[in-house]
Amino acid sequence: MNTEQVSVLYFAKSAELTGLKAENITVPSNITSLQLWQDLETRHPRLSVLRDQVVLAVRQEYVPLCAQPLSLREGDEVAIIPPLSGG
Amino acid sequence: MAADQGQDLITLTTDKLSADGVSESVTCPSCGAISLFIGTTRDNFEGKKVIRLEYEAYIPMAESELRKICSDIRTKWPSVRHICIQHRLGVVPVTEASVIIGISSPHRSESLEAVKYGIDTLKATVPIWKKEIYESGQPCWKENKECLWADDGTDSKES
Numbered sequence: 001m002n003t004e005q006v007s008v009l010y011f012a013k014s015a016e017l018t019g020l021k022a023e024n025i026t027v028p029s030n031i032t033s034l035q036l037w038q039d040l041e042t043r044h045p046r047l048s049v050l051r052d053q054v055v056l057a058v059r060q061e062y063v064p065l066c067a068q069p070l071s072l073r074e075g076d077e078v079a080i081i082p083p084l085s086g087g
Numbered sequence: 088m089a090a091d092q093g094q095d096l097i098t099l100t101t102d103k104l105s106a107d108g109v110s111e112s113v114t115c116p117s118c119g120a121i122s123l124f125i126g127t128t129r130d131n132f133e134g135k136k137v138i139r140l141e142y143e144a145y146i147p148m149a150e151s152e153l154r155k156i157c158s159d160i161r162t163k164w165p166s167v168r169h170i171c172i173q174h175r176l177g178v179v180p181v182t183e184a185s186v187i188i189g190i191s192s193p194h195r196s197e198s199l200e201a202v203k204y205g206i207d208t209l210k211a212t213v214p215i216w217k218k219e220i221y222e223s224g225q226p227c228w229k230e231n232k233e234c235l236w237a238d239d240g241t242d243s244k245e246s
Contacts (some may be wrong), residue, residue: 009145011143011145011214011216012143012216012218012227013182013216027151051148053230053236053238054236055236057148057214060147060148060151064182064236075198079145079148079214081145081217081236082215082228082230082231083209083230083231083234083236083237083238084210084212084214084215084216084230084231084234084237085179085210085215085217085228085229085231085234086142086144086149086174086186086209086210086216086217086231087125087174087185087186087206087209087210087214087215087231
């Protein structure tokens with residue numbers, strides 16, 4: 001099983017809940033978006049309030065939480081994206 | 088003489104925004120219309136007094152999503168000439184602009200429609216977040232109803 005180290009970026013409410021702007025984690029490269037979120041919830045239980053209202057951004061493309069494998073590469077950025085409020 | 092190359096001018100900044108600056112940046116001699124949208128900070132939400140907004144962004148992705156919006160606009164309204172989208176980050180006091188979109192086109196209907204599309208799509212897709220700071224009570228991260236993963240309860244969802 002290949003694992004990769006990726007950077008997780010936290011924004012808005014997710015940054016407040018974790019107390020972090022970013023952290024590095026090592027995960028299997030074929031982890032799904034849902035599994036990755038569950039990994040983060042295990043590390044930061046307070047994130048659970050966002051579970052139904054969050055998507056990820058992997059290499060700056062939105063990915064919903066689902067059974068889709070992410071095909072992560074070493075050094076990829078995964079951002080936690082709470083509901084948007086630009087404009 | 089070659090036709091003007093349409094420019095996409097995208098700025099994320101903590102500086103105060105200028106409508107004059109946006110308008111000047113999209114002006115061109117062959118365009119008869121410039122349409123502007125200015126989004127400003129309101130001083131109230133559900134009876135609470137708002138004293139300021141604080142914005143943050145996933146900056147590289149916000150820029151790429153804004154470029155996608157410009158590209159979509161040019162596909163839907165090919166006569167659009169220049170597009171300028173400026174979004175302020177950090178603290179935005181009440182009545183000041185948080186976003187300005189300016190678009191020029193030869194005739195008015197294209198730039199008017201494109202500006203509306205621009206702000207509607209920005210609210211749905213660009214990774215920017217705002218927190219409302221009230222005179223009293225806890226600050227609140229806002230959620231745009233246009234965002235597909237916001238809670239689909241009432242229009243004005245708070246978190």
